Amino acid sequence: MDNLKLLITIAIVIPSILTADIDIVWNGGEKTANVSATAMSPGSRAEGGLWFDDSTKSYLFGGWSYNSISKEFTLTNDLWVLDVNTFHWSTLKPVANNKPTARYSPSICGIPSKMIVIYGGIDQDGKKLDDTWIYNLIDNSWEELTLSGNGSIISHPPGRGHQSSWCTSTMLIIFGGRNSEHKALHDMWSFSLVNQKWSEMESSKKYPSNSFGQTLVSYPKPRSGATSFQQGSLYLFGGNTAVIDSGETYVDGKYANDLWRYDIEKDSWTKIGGFDNVCHSGNYGHFQVASKNNWPGCRVKATGWVDTNGNLWMFGGDGADSTAESVTVFKPGRLLNDLWRYEFVFKMWSWMGGNKYGNTGGKYGESNSERYPGSRTSFMSFNRYSNFHHIYGGMGHDTNGKDGLLSDLWEIDVHKEVVYGKYPTISNVFMIIFGLCGLILLIVALSLYNRRFFRGSEKDKDKMSDTEYCMLTNIDDDD
Ligand SMILES: *[C@@H]1O[C@H](CO)[C@@H](O)[C@H](O)[C@H]1NC(C)=O
Ligand SMILES: *[C@@H]1O[C@H](CO)[C@@H](O)[C@H](O)[C@H]1NC(C)=O
Numbered sequence: 001m002d003n004l005k006l007l008i009t010i011a012i013v014i015p016s017i018l019t020a021d022i023d024i025v026w027n028g029g030e031k032t033a034n035v036s037a038t039a040m041s042p043g044s045r046a047e048g049g050l051w052f053d054d055s056t057k058s059y060l061f062g063g064w065s066y067n068s069i070s071k072e073f074t075l076t077n078d079l080w081v082l083d084v085n086t087f088h089w090s091t092l093k094p095v096a097n098n099k100p101t102a103r104y105s106p107s108i109c110g111i112p113s114k115m116i117v118i119y120g121g122i123d124q125d126g127k128k129l130d131d132t133w134i135y136n137l138i139d140n141s142w143e144e145l146t147l148s149g150n151g152s153i154i155s156h157p158p159g160r161g162h163q164s165s166w167c168t169s170t171m172l173i174i175f176g177g178r179n180s181e182h183k184a185l186h187d188m189w190s191f192s193l194v195n196q197k198w199s200e201m202e203s204s205k206k207y208p209s210n211s212f213g214q215t216l217v218s219y220p221k222p223r224s225g226a227t228s229f230q231q232g233s234l235y236l237f238g239g240n241t242a243v244i245d246s247g248e249t250y251v252d253g254k255y256a257n258d259l260w261r262y263d264i265e266k267d268s269w270t271k272i273g274g275f276d277n278v279c280h281s282g283n284y285g286h287f288q289v290a291s292k293n294n295w296p297g298c299r300v301k302a303t304g305w306v307d308t309n310g311n312l313w314m315f316g317g318d319g320a321d322s323t324a325e326s327v328t329v330f331k332p333g334r335l336l337n338d339l340w341r342y343e344f345v346f347k348m349w350s351w352m353g354g355n356k357y358g359n360t361g362g363k364y365g366e367s368n369s370e371r372y373p374g375s376r377t378s379f380m381s382f383n384r385y386s387n388f389h390h391i392y393g394g395m396g397h398d399t400n401g402k403d404g405l406l407s408d409l410w411e412i413d414v415h416k417e418v419v420y421g422k423y424p425t426i427s428n429v430f431m432i433i434f435g436l437c438g439l440i441l442l443i444v445a446l447s448l449y450n451r452r453f454f455r456g457s458e459k460d461k462d463k464m465s466d467t468e469y470c471m472l473t474n475i476d477d478d479d
Contacts, residue, residue: 024372294350
């Protein structure tokens with residue numbers, strides 16, 4: 001009887017290895033859009049800076065918030081801490097009045113328990129900022145980095161907004177963005193967290209071209225709003241490649257869906273695929289099936305991360321869905337909530353979750369199948385240990401399908417999918433073999449128990465059935 005139960009369990013576990021195993025968790029915030037900040041929560045937010053310190057805290061600086069009295073969006077320069085174990089927010093109160101002006105789309109990075117650094121972004125008047133500020137986490141004070149000394153300007157990136165940023169343990173790296181003339185930038189800079197100095201990459205200094213306007217090196221086109229991913233190498237997806245874009249909106253179809261890898265050691269860019277000159281809609285293919293024909297549509301302001309297998313994941317943003325209408329010139333882009341994975345071994349994308357049609361509302365139900373973040377752009381995100389990705393707020397669709405400023409915090413947990421992935425990498429094959437061996441051993445062990453069961457006393461009998469029950473529940477939990 002028990003062995004039969006076990007066989008049924010195995011029959012459930014094996015197919016579950018073959019379908020994607022992604023948990024979507026709603027960590028807090030409201031289902032409805034336009035929520036004001038309280039003492040306990042920053043409320044609705046878009047385009048603040050969010051940095052995870054690789055242990056227990058995420059720091060949020062600035063961005064758009066919602067004012068329920070004026071019913072307007074207002075820019076902030078406050079600093080919040082999120083405890084990633086409890087998902088409780090609290091504010092950090094700087095000791096002096098000296099602090100960065102309110103802004104959106106700053107770059108953020110830091111050294112755990114020591115400092116937070118922010119750079120650039122756009123202020124209330126639309127000015128693209130070039131300042132760098134350091135928040136000292138030990139004495140709770142802001143200090144602006146000096147940009148001039150001995151009568152000359154110290155080298156630093158010119159002002160910008162909607163740049164792409166990566167944060168490593170030693171550096172904040174930025175690429176592109178848009179300057180005050182709404183011009184797309186291509187330059188790449190790194191800020192050393194140790195020396196607190198900016199320097200431009202050599203490959204960036206060499207860009208763009210010879211006298212014929214041809215790019216001499218493999219290098220991404222100037223752009224704003226490109227999605228960044230990192231793990232060892234840095235990756236970049238899409239963005240707005242329009243040379244001049246005054247409204248920062250989708251006006252001329254110049255949203256891109258090209259994917260690039262940047263090798264930090266070699267200071268070199270390699271194109272993986274996609275288009276940078278005109279917007280293409282997404283090729284979603286079959287749900288959760290990788291194919292050479294699959295490729296995500298053009299977009300800006302999505303989020304991306306790299307899992308522990310080294311594969312890329314991407315969620316949401318503003319751009320083209322699976323329909324041809326979504327690439328129509330002079331139309332605003334669609335807000336997206338699609339989830340994609342790019343596997344390097346197969347060089348293929350798979351559509352792993354969400355909707356292939358844009359502008360969909362969020363689902364906040366009890367079970368995994370009734371829960372999914374609504375379409376959104378300009379949200380904030382952070383990644384925990386590669387396989388747990390969090391997204392927070394942004395502009396998008398709430399539970400009623402209405403547009404507004406969001407306050408919800410989500411976790412996209414792909415760790416089971418990464419370990420028992422559909423397309424077996426060498427390590428996955430080993431995991432499956434190990435798993436099967438373990439189950440066979442369990443059957444053997446249980447049949448041995450069963451034999452002893454009949455020889456044992458009444459008292460032992462109860463004890464033993466308890467043991468079996470525990471083992472079986474453990475297995476059930478895993479599927
Ligand atoms: C200014 O110049 C002096 C002498 O060359 C040097 O010691 C000092 O570090 C410089 N200050 C800055 C801020 O660069
Ligand atoms: C949120 O506020 C903005 C600005 O006032 C408004 O345009 C939008 O319709 C609001 N959304 C909802 C769902 O209330």
